[in-house]
Amino acid sequence: MAVQDNQPAALDPAAPMFKPNVSGRYKLDRIFAALAWGATAIAIAVLVWLILTILIDGLGSLDWQFITSFPSRKAERAGILPALVGTLWIMGVVAFVSFPLGVGAGLFLEEFAEDNWFTQLVEINISNLAGVPSIIYGLLGLAAFVRLFESVTNGRTILSGGLTLVLLILPVIIVATREAFRAVPDSLRWAGYALGATKWEVIWNHVLPSALPGIMTGMILALSRAIGETAPLIAIGAAAFIPFLPEGLQSQFTVLPIQIYNWVGRPQAEFHDIAASGIIVLMAVLLTMNGVAVYIRNRFQKTR
Amino acid sequence: MQDTIVMTSTDFAIQAEKVSVSYGSTLAVKDVFLDIPKNNIVALIGPSGCGKSTVLRCFNRMNDLIPGARVEGRITFNGQDIHSKQVDPVQLRRQVGMVFQRPNPFPKSIYENIAFGARINGYQGNMDELVERSLRGAAIWDEVKDKLKESGLSLSGGQQQRLCIARAIAIEPEVILMDEPCSALDPISTLRVEELMQELKQKYTIIIVTHNMQQASRTSDYTAFFNARATEQGGKMGYLVEYNRTEIIFQQPSQQDTQEYVSGRFG
Numbered sequence: 001m002a003v004q005d006n007q008p009a010a011l012d013p014a015a016p017m018f019k020p021n022v023s024g025r026y027k028l029d030r031i032f033a034a035l036a037w038g039a040t041a042i043a044i045a046v047l048v049w050l051i052l053t054i055l056i057d058g059l060g061s062l063d064w065q066f067i068t069s070f071p072s073r074k075a076e077r078a079g080i081l082p083a084l085v086g087t088l089w090i091m092g093v094v095a096f097v098s099f100p101l102g103v104g105a106g107l108f109l110e111e112f113a114e115d116n117w118f119t120q121l122v123e124i125n126i127s128n129l130a131g132v133p134s135i136i137y138g139l140l141g142l143a144a145f146v147r148l149f150e151s152v153t154n155g156r157t158i159l160s161g162g163l164t165l166v167l168l169i170l171p172v173i174i175v176a177t178r179e180a181f182r183a184v185p186d187s188l189r190w191a192g193y194a195l196g197a198t199k200w201e202v203i204w205n206h207v208l209p210s211a212l213p214g215i216m217t218g219m220i221l222a223l224s225r226a227i228g229e230t231a232p233l234i235a236i237g238a239a240a241f242i243p244f245l246p247e248g249l250q251s252q253f254t255v256l257p258i259q260i261y262n263w264v265g266r267p268q269a270e271f272h273d274i275a276a277s278g279i280i281v282l283m284a285v286l287l288t289m290n291g292v293a294v295y296i297r298n299r300f301q302k303t304r
Numbered sequence: 305m306q307d308t309i310v311m312t313s314t315d316f317a318i319q320a321e322k323v324s325v326s327y328g329s330t331l332a333v334k335d336v337f338l339d340i341p342k343n344n345i346v347a348l349i350g351p352s353g354c355g356k357s358t359v360l361r362c363f364n365r366m367n368d369l370i371p372g373a374r375v376e377g378r379i380t381f382n383g384q385d386i387h388s389k390q391v392d393p394v395q396l397r398r399q400v401g402m403v404f405q406r407p408n409p410f411p412k413s414i415y416e417n418i419a420f421g422a423r424i425n426g427y428q429g430n431m432d433e434l435v436e437r438s439l440r441g442a443a444i445w446d447e448v449k450d451k452l453k454e455s456g457l458s459l460s461g462g463q464q465q466r467l468c469i470a471r472a473i474a475i476e477p478e479v480i481l482m483d484e485p486c487s488a489l490d491p492i493s494t495l496r497v498e499e500l501m502q503e504l505k506q507k508y509t510i511i512i513v514t515h516n517m518q519q520a521s522r523t524s525d526y527t528a529f530f531n532a533r534a535t536e537q538g539g540k541m542g543y544l545v546e547y548n549r550t551e552i553i554f555q556q557p558s559q560q561d562t563q564e565y566v567s568g569r570f571g
Contacts, residue, residue, distance in 0.1 A: 115371075187408040191468070193369060195421035195475060196398030205420060206410055 058276030075270030093162025106177025138235025176218020350530030355542025409456030462493025
């Protein structure tokens, strides 16, 4: 370091214009590396602590009987089956409806819409909607899907709950889709147009496949948010105690977070343990779902 | 300039008449007259910002895709005005293909890169044969014949560019526009593309934009020299200085600017 420090002086002994101060800059390097490491360590430590306590509390009461049983007033006989099935139904509705709607809206705004004050207004509003508290969406869902469209949804049902969550996560998907489309280089579009492709052929064959990994990342984030939501579903009046399995879109339902919330709120300690078991089930569903999405994403990335 | 090249209009693939292009309120290139004879290689040369790539993009209406771009004047392809209502830009681009500055293969297999253009344009023949014929035509078949299922992006830069040329000729265009096709390639790949151009000229008309004067003098039959002058708004406006047979442009140009440019005194 001393040699490097002296170099400018050797080049211009009269007036050294450069003071590299290499050791000081390396010190700054190390400080920032340590800060970043610390931040990561804190995040991981919290996560590990959370998972460990849940596993310690919940693994004991997690067995096949817990997964295949209906809820009960006695903790040792209580199971999570209706909530698990309800969550799978709800997530099915959410994924099925939100993917085409969100990607379609993002596609239109990014590839077709002209850049004028109206689209900018729409853009700002979509970004704002992503920050609206979820309970507000619950109230909207109550007014719209449960009351107004009761003839279609049959009231407080899977369809109402699913559509409410779709509204909640649409802004996230739209924003992620637009970002993904924006990241596709124009040279790829030109390549398509130069071969005599129409706009739709360029988008469908080249832009969309290239953007899909980014879109899937947005879907993962959005669905992960939807699966854990409790407040909007309570607002639309999802049941807390369901002694039967939902049979279709127009069935009443409950979901894992509501079941967990319900058990946590009880005074008996045994219910707190099966709540932890419920959280493990919820995490397993979430991991499986994200695994599928990551698999789809990687399949599309491999060809690049 | 038409006086020095005595030809009838049916011998021209593309004719540009008083063509000006502006982006928004900025005039990028002004009053270009250019007649491109069939089955020849025409080089567009000139310093940066002289509008040669802009002019090139007029010929397959790629400027349509740039917001705010406006093309004035008359451009004919085989005698037909390409801005008339009867000409559909999508159809035009099938007949006037383009190879870009940076190789831009689709992130798909080598086979798919060739087959895409043929498929969307309703090719009825045997696709395997077309893929082989196109790759042979672009002198890349021997290098890729055993890995047609691999991604086009797995190839080297020079191979990617020849793949892009193969993709362009797969849809059997009449004219191929090349926008500095060798600027991102090494000298050996450049030589291969130049040799390829000499073969392609038997079937196609080629218009090439190049920064490389040696490349223009080596490969082209005709050369158009563009220059730029500063505008009052602080931008640059391109214009055509001189257009003639390549040997005349390089050995006895009629304009002082051309003489200075081709002898390497500026640009």
